[in-house]
Amino acid sequence: MNIKFFGATREVTGSCYLVQVNNKNILIECGMFQGSHEHERHNHDPFPFDVSELNAVVVSHAHLDHSGRLPILIKEGFHGSIYTHNATVDLCKIMLIDSGYIHEKEARWENKKRERKGLTLIEPLYTTAEAETACQYFKGLTYDDELEICEGVKLTLRDAGHIIGSAILELTLVEDGVNKKVVFSGDLGHKNAPILRNPFIVKHADLVIMESTYGDRLHLSWQDTWREMGKIIAKAKSSKGNILIPAFTVGRTQELLYEFKQHFESWQLGDWQIFLDSPMGIKATKVYAKHREVYDKKAVDIQHDDGIFNLPNLHMSETTEYSMKINQISSGAIIIAGSGMCTGGRIKHHFKHNIWRQNAHVVIVGFQARGTLGRSLVDGCRHINLWGEKVQVKASIHTVGGFSAHADQEGLLEWYQGFENKPPVVLVHGEKEAMDILAQKLKYLHQVDVTQASYKQNIII
Known part of the structure; x- marks a missing residue:
């Protein structure tokens, strides 16, 4: 059993992780890179794994830095199921189609300039139609119900409280009679935020993949x-x-x-x-x-x-x-x-x-x-x-500084404290400074093994 990290490594966009167990390949997140032009160019890079060998995809929530490259995945040959919460299915139908429209619009604008200069025309990252096709592969789930998504892999979604439908992902993995539980935090919500519940407290895991967006700061009350x-x-x-x-x-x-x-x-x-x-x-x-x-x-x-x-x-x-x-x-x-x-x-x-x-x-x-x-x-x-x-x-x-959909440092630490067995942690989805500070806090408070994921790193579970 192992996990490979292909995005949101010492940065906050492009979430993408590959879980390999029992000769199965499960992709966790398929996010776009956002921010500078240099970051966004990576959206055109080929996937660093064989899309045809994927058995399932799991998405924690609808934000494009977690879901935005799904239409490309489908275009390149993945035709399995994309598992996520029912509300995320509904949001992705809005956000991915809108994203496709924007990519088409940007390509048309760029091609007008290229045509005048006699340059080769470009294709949009994906189209509205391709986004609509991708939405047909979603399988909506509810919180707290366990589902076997492929042999040796059971998935349970827990409420992350980040946006509607956002989920903490619990994966129970079985290989050669050995059971391991891996928990992906997804994006954890800001405690006591309006409308949604606070992030679900998980009590046991063998490994925690944890976001660190605001690992270095506290929010206004x-x-x-x-x-x-x-x-x-x-x-x-x-x-x-x-x-x-x-x-x-x-x-x-x-x-x-x-x-x-x-x-x-x-x-x-x-x-x-x-x-x-x-x-x-x-x-x-x-x-x-x-x-x-x-x-x-x-x-x-x-x-x-x-x-x-x-x-x-x-x-x-x-x-x-x-x-x-x-x-x-x-x-x-x-x-x-x-x-x-x-x-x-x-x-x-x-x-x-x-x-x-x-x-x-x-x-x-x-x-x-x-x-x-x-x-x-x-x-x-x-x-x-x-x-x-x-x-x-x-x-x-x-x-107004108190608005945030993400847990702050105190919220992240409080969520981890809920694990009774204090499992090892891999930090993702954070800038270097935020990761460094959160890693120090986790080590000091819980004497826990903390890894800061790097691109293409392979971690044995």
């Missing part, structure tokens, strides 16, 4: 986060401007709508028009509304009323025409739109109509990577470039 959000909304009301919130379409958008409902009276949200201006965000919100079986107790109690996202003044903006009409409003609008890091999407159009206004407010509620427009705003830039036009930034920029 939820109580302080909501207090800060309330103050921003009150300030924006007094200045009679609009509030723009760039938000990730899956997870962050739904958390915002949920908390808007919880604080509707105290934040005086009845005085605003609230717009969800994101076609994919609207679709993802419908998936969240559908899968009530994974809500935490508070959300379950609330949904018996009229749903957890329903607000009397919430407008769902799907069409381009509707989105353009929002920009005629100069005061009293809260606009939630993608993309979360302001690199594209409708939020940039709202910036064009608002960010130069002194009474406007931009609320940053997610991580902003270096080199993104969102990061420039967080860092205090006074001008931004929108479609070749230099636009002055006069709006107030607020960064």
Whole structure:
């Protein structure tokens, strides 16, 4: 029995691990590389294993850094089953198809330039049709039910609390009469986050493959986060401007709508028009509304009323025409739109109509990577470039630091502490500094063997 590591090794994207047992090959995750152009070029690399020899694929959740290369896998000859949670199946149908559309659009744009220069045209990484084909191979599961996915391999999904349908993967492996239990954490959720339950505590494993995204930091408390959000909304009301919130379409958008409902009276949200201006965000919100079986107790109690996202003044903006009409409003609008890091999407159009206004407010509620427009705003830039036009930034920029779909260092350590036998750990899905610090903490607190996975490393179970 062994595991080979082909992604998310000392970085946070491209999750991909190959489990080999009993002459079977099980691929865990098939994620895209995201970030810089150098990172994204790796998406075109051939898979470092024989796709035809795979017996099954397991995906922990729908984020593209865990699922985004599945259409390529199918295109290259894998025709087995892709096992994941039912809610992840629904989200992947949205996210992979949208990803295919974006790849087609980018290829068309690039080919226009290449054609003028007499260069060879390129193919999209995959198309919308290829993404639709990949979705036919999903097999939806529920939490806590064990399933034998191939000879000698049993899979159980546990709730990871990261986004809806996210799972901790428990694999029970049998070879030559020897049983081993390997646990993949997937992405672990931020404790006490809105809507979802806290990550499931696993009590025993022979090996733990554990994420380390925020292994070096602590999050602002939820109580302080909501207090800060309330103050921003009150300030924006007094200045009679609009509030723009760039938000990730899956997870962050739904958390915002949920908390808007919880604080509707105290934040005086009845005085605003609230717009969800994101076609994919609207679709993802419908998936969240559908899968009530994974809500935490508070959300379950609330949904018996009229749903957890329903607000009397919430407008769902799907069409381009509707989105353009929002920009005629100069005061009293809260606009939630993608993309979360302001690199594209409708939020940039709202910036064009608002960010130069002194009474406007931009609320940053997610991580902003270096080199993104969102990061420039967080860092205090006074001008931004929108479609070749230099636009002055006069709006107030607020960064609310408590939002995160990932467990912080304290949450990661608390989750590992639940293992009664203190199994060895392999850290993945984290930058080097975060991994180093979390490894030191685990060794100091639990005297446990910790490995930081490297690319193509092979670990015997």
